[in-house]
Amino acid sequence: MPDPVHISGTQEVxxxxxxxxxxATGFVALAAVLVIVxxxxxxxxxxxxxxxxxxxxxxxxxxxxxxxxxxxxxNAIVGTGLILAVSSLIGVxxxxxxxxxxxxxxxxxxxxxxxxxxxxxNGVPSIVIGIAVYSLVVIPQKHFSAFSGGVALGIMMIxxxxxxxxxxxxxxPNVVREAAYGLGIPKWRTTLSISLRTASAGxxxxxxxxxxxxxxxxxxxxxxxxxxxxxxxKLNQPTAALSLQVFTYAISPYDDWHKQAWAGALILIVLIVxxxxxxxxxxxxxxxxGA
Amino acid sequence: MGVGIEVRGLNxxxxxxxxxxxxxxxxxxxxxxxVIGPSGCGKSTFIRCxxxxxxxxxxxxxxxxxxxxxxxxxxxxxxxxEVRRRIGMVFQKPNPFPTMSIYGNVxxxxxxxxxxxxxxxxxxxxxxxxxxxxWEEVKDDLHKKSGASLSGGxxxxxxxxxxxxxxxxxxxxxxxxxxxxxxxxxKIEELIFQLKQHYTVVIVTHNMQQAARxxxxxAFFLMGSLIEYDKTEKIFTTPADKRTEDYITxxxx
Amino acid sequence: xxxxxxxxxxxxxxxxxxxxATAIPSMAQVSRERKPAASTVLxxxxxxxxxxxRIPDAVFAVIILLxxxxxxxxxxxxxxxxxxxSRMSLHQFGISFFYGHDWDPVAGSFGAMPFIYGxxxxxxxxxxxxxPASVGVAVYITEMCPQRLRAIISFLVExxxxxxSVIYGLWGxxxxxxxxxxxxxxxxxxTLGWTGFFSGPMYGLGxxxxxxxxxxxxxxxxxxxxREVLTAVPQNQREAVLALGATRWEMIRMGVLRNARIGxxxxxxxGLGRALxxxxxxxxxxxxxxxxxxxxxxxxxxxxxxxxxxxxxxxGDLYLSALVEIGLALFLVTLIVxxxxxxxxxxxxxxxxxxxHA
Numbered sequence: 001m002p003d004p005v006h007i008s009g010t011q012e013v014x015x016x017x018x019x020x021x022x023x024a025t026g027f028v029a030l031a032a033v034l035v036i037v038x039x040x041x042x043x044x045x046x047x048x049x050x051x052x053x054x055x056x057x058x059x060x061x062x063x064x065x066x067x068x069x070x071x072x073x074x075n076a077i078v079g080t081g082l083i084l085a086v087s088s089l090i091g092v093x094x095x096x097x098x099x100x101x102x103x104x105x106x107x108x109x110x111x112x113x114x115x116x117x118x119x120x121x122n123g124v125p126s127i128v129i130g131i132a133v134y135s136l137v138v139i140p141q142k143h144f145s146a147f148s149g150g151v152a153l154g155i156m157m158i159x160x161x162x163x164x165x166x167x168x169x170x171x172x173p174n175v176v177r178e179a180a181y182g183l184g185i186p187k188w189r190t191t192l193s194i195s196l197r198t199a200s201a202g203x204x205x206x207x208x209x210x211x212x213x214x215x216x217x218x219x220x221x222x223x224x225x226x227x228x229x230x231x232x233x234k235l236n237q238p239t240a241a242l243s244l245q246v247f248t249y250a251i252s253p254y255d256d257w258h259k260q261a262w263a264g265a266l267i268l269i270v271l272i273v274x275x276x277x278x279x280x281x282x283x284x285x286x287x288x289x290g291a
Numbered sequence: 292m293g294v295g296i297e298v299r300g301l302n303x304x305x306x307x308x309x310x311x312x313x314x315x316x317x318x319x320x321x322x323x324x325x326v327i328g329p330s331g332c333g334k335s336t337f338i339r340c341x342x343x344x345x346x347x348x349x350x351x352x353x354x355x356x357x358x359x360x361x362x363x364x365x366x367x368x369x370x371x372x373e374v375r376r377r378i379g380m381v382f383q384k385p386n387p388f389p390t391m392s393i394y395g396n397v398x399x400x401x402x403x404x405x406x407x408x409x410x411x412x413x414x415x416x417x418x419x420x421x422x423x424x425x426w427e428e429v430k431d432d433l434h435k436k437s438g439a440s441l442s443g444g445x446x447x448x449x450x451x452x453x454x455x456x457x458x459x460x461x462x463x464x465x466x467x468x469x470x471x472x473x474x475x476x477x478k479i480e481e482l483i484f485q486l487k488q489h490y491t492v493v494i495v496t497h498n499m500q501q502a503a504r505x506x507x508x509x510a511f512f513l514m515g516s517l518i519e520y521d522k523t524e525k526i527f528t529t530p531a532d533k534r535t536e537d538y539i540t541x542x543x544x
Numbered sequence: 545x546x547x548x549x550x551x552x553x554x555x556x557x558x559x560x561x562x563x564x565a566t567a568i569p570s571m572a573q574v575s576r577e578r579k580p581a582a583s584t585v586l587x588x589x590x591x592x593x594x595x596x597x598r599i600p601d602a603v604f605a606v607i608i609l610l611x612x613x614x615x616x617x618x619x620x621x622x623x624x625x626x627x628x629x630s631r632m633s634l635h636q637f638g639i640s641f642f643y644g645h646d647w648d649p650v651a652g653s654f655g656a657m658p659f660i661y662g663x664x665x666x667x668x669x670x671x672x673x674x675x676p677a678s679v680g681v682a683v684y685i686t687e688m689c690p691q692r693l694r695a696i697i698s699f700l701v702e703x704x705x706x707x708x709s710v711i712y713g714l715w716g717x718x719x720x721x722x723x724x725x726x727x728x729x730x731x732x733x734x735t736l737g738w739t740g741f742f743s744g745p746m747y748g749l750g751x752x753x754x755x756x757x758x759x760x761x762x763x764x765x766x767x768x769x770x771r772e773v774l775t776a777v778p779q780n781q782r783e784a785v786l787a788l789g790a791t792r793w794e795m796i797r798m799g800v801l802r803n804a805r806i807g808x809x810x811x812x813x814x815g816l817g818r819a820l821x822x823x824x825x826x827x828x829x830x831x832x833x834x835x836x837x838x839x840x841x842x843x844x845x846x847x848x849x850x851x852x853x854x855x856x857x858x859x860g861d862l863y864l865s866a867l868v869e870i871g872l873a874l875f876l877v878t879l880i881v882x883x884x885x886x887x888x889x890x891x892x893x894x895x896x897x898x899x900x901h902a
Contacts, residue, residue, distance in 0.1 A: 018791065024796075028688060032680065032681045032697060035677055042711070045715060046715075094611050094615070097608050097610070098614070098615050100611070101612035102612070117616050120883070121619050124821070125848060127852055127874075128821070131867075131868055155618055186601050188604030212706060216711065247824060258718065265710070269707065272707075
């Protein structure tokens with residue numbers, strides 16, 4: 001065995017290393033600040049600039065012709081609701097169904113392919129989805145419609161809902177399923193009434209997150225729902241949506257419309273944050289109950 | 292050469308729970324001292340207090356006096372970084388750096404301390420691997436193999452080499468062989484026996500036979516207190532305290 | 545996952561229930577073994593025999609399978625429509641579409657280079673700004689943040705991801721752009737104008753604004769993946785570095801970041817994927833001029849923006865086809881980028897994506 005030689009002896013930690021440590025700590029804390037500041041700024045501006053313009057007429061009237069002051073976004077608020085309803089009707093069942101497949105039937109190669117495909121779908125830019133739905137729905141229908149908007153957004157909801165459903169179902173212990181089978185409960189019943197119900201908190205979370213995500217989408221609606229300055233409750237006609245309206249107003253040259261854009265944005269963000277907050281509250285409560 | 296360790300009034304806490312009660316102990320230089328005791332007795336906490344690793348856990352703190360050679364570990368001017376360089380540690384589960392080669396692993400501590408001279412580093416790496424009885428097995432693959440590609444026993448010896456590369460004066464080992472197979476274990480024990488020529492070794496072990504095999508002195512801990520500390524032979528044949536005797540004879544723990 | 549078993553009629557008595565799930569015969573097997581005549585089946589169904597569950601089970605399985613196939617079908621349909629509707633443009637321009645500098649709908653010439661340039665530059669700028677910030681905030685949250693602040697800060701960072709693109713754009717137009725125009729751009733022009741990247745008229749709106757907005761939007765993605773991979777690094781790695789005598793930053797650098805770097809790269813690439821497809825916020829602040837300019841103050845145009853702006857006003861089939869071709873290019877590029885990112889992140893977290901333990 002060789003003799004170790006104490007080369008370093010009693011050196012102190014160099015000033016350079018200490019300085020690097022302080023600098024790094026500072027930089028990292030700065031990064032945290034730099035990231036939080038825009039967030040707070042955005043929320044602050046939304047409230048400051050938007051609150052003033054939210055009043056009864058804003059919430060109940062349709063837009064006035066450009067240049068004229070006044071009017072509101074009532075049709076856009078309702079339109080958003082309409083489009084989101086259609087999208088949920090499409091996205092939630094297909095998403096949950098796919099999630100059930102992946103968790104209960106698809107632990108195989110094809111399941112991997114489906115999972116991969118869902119990820120691909122998740123990454124497709126929303127505007128590209130808009131093009132595809134335009135081509136698939138709008139062209140045959142020969143007009144823009146709330147329905148096509150709902151289809152586009154529904155498609156975008158599927159991957160999020162599917163992934164949440166799969167994850168939640170996989171967390172249900174197998175012994176629960178086997179207990180059900182042992183009692184003579186058929187698989188379809190077990191999956192729906194037992195596994196899915198156990199996983200329901202998480203699945204609902206997934207649905208609401210997907211909902212919150214698509215509620216703010218604008219790009220795919222540009223050439224599907226298209227927007228509308230007037231009331232529309234029919235599914236096969238162009239419909240206004242909050243996100244579209246905010247966009248149109250923001251890029252317009254009219255000051256009054258700018259103010260209304262902030263107001264519309266504020267309502268939109270309240271809707272979205274509300275959904276996310278509801279998710280947090282229900283999941284924490286759900287966990288207390290013990291899924 | 293190794294140095295002695297003088298511990299006076301060492302107390303340690305995890306949050307509100309006290310895990311060490313006023314430990315007084317003198318560890319002799321260039322000897323192997325084993326620390327034994329049942330689970331939860333504070334033996335790991337004890338050695339982690341020697342190199343100020345204990346305080347890296349959130350809410351954990353230690354107070355008291357630990358003198359390693361002329362270094363006052365908990366003194367007001369003491370820098371934990373320097374303390375940890377001069378007191379090496381080997382952990383229970385071998386933890387080589389998976390993203391680095393064998394050479395990289397051993398040289399890691401050197402790079403941290405500002406070594407740039409390639410030739411010096413090569414020499415030190417070779418010396419450390421020889422000290423850890425690993426050189427012959429890896430000398431051809433120093434840069435090719437990653438630290439994690441070795442067997443469990445080899446990984447642990449790599450960790451020992453890594454610890455030795457920065458030239459500590461004391462080597463702390465926290466159950467170094469408990470995750471290894473018997474052959475690797477005996478290799479490590481042989482190694483410890485050799486290492487004491489140059490270092491002071493404190494080894495925590497739950498295996499009493501191991502303590503008897505490698506250590507000249509043994510300390511028995513129970514519920515955070517040092518119960519008995521004496522020559523290994525004495526502890527295992529004629530222990531002074533009844534509790535020591537009960538543990539040795541397997542009545543508990 | 546075993547298919548349904550009929551416990552009322554096991555192939556052996558009670559022993560069946562004690563066997564592990566895999567020993568239970570598959571549904572198909574069982575039905576093959578005992579296939580009564582049609583009328584008997586009906587009789588038994590009517591008698592509410594548990595075996596009646598076989599048909600609902602099959603129906604259910606088919607419905608579920610169809611949902612899964614629908615995901616597949618949708619992606620295939622999307623790809624198909626993009627290819628189909630861009631055929632005209634593909635045929636007309638071929639590969640020159642992608643390096644042509646001229647986007648002149650009136651003259652009928654369509655070159656997509658300005659948009660490709662705009663997309664690449666804005667995304668690159670966004671990453672340049674976002675990567676240090678996101679990795680920094682992730683390191684802060686996982687390694688340095690006091691326990692009490694951790695939940696709040698990580699929640700705030702996630703909230704950034706919830707803000708819709710159009711609201712970023714709104715804020716960009718009315719808050720960021722004036723800020724850039726009044727303070728930041730003059731400052732940059734004074735100090736770094738000599739580089740050529742910060743010269744020319746200062747509108748506020750332009751490539752720089754787009755890059756900054758996109759950076760903010762991409763930070764939560766990179767930060768959350770980075771946090772995941774940093775947390776996945778085992779504690780013993782950190783201890784190993786500390787025990788050698790390392791400062792905290794050295795411990796983070798050698799013991800944590802080093803181990804997590806593959807995953808971090810994956811997160812960055814995922815962020816790139818998002819940036820490439822970003823539409824609304826960019827459209828609102830980038831100025832929408834199909835030009836290739838060196839200065840970041842100049843307006844630009846991205847692939848997603850030109851589609852957003854011109855799609856509904858496209859006169860003529862060729863125009864529309866050209867826009868769809870841009871959409872197709874965008875689709876393919878994001879496909880590759882996202883696949884690459886997922887591969888890298890999977891190799892670290894080892895399992896299906898999204899299985900986060902944050």
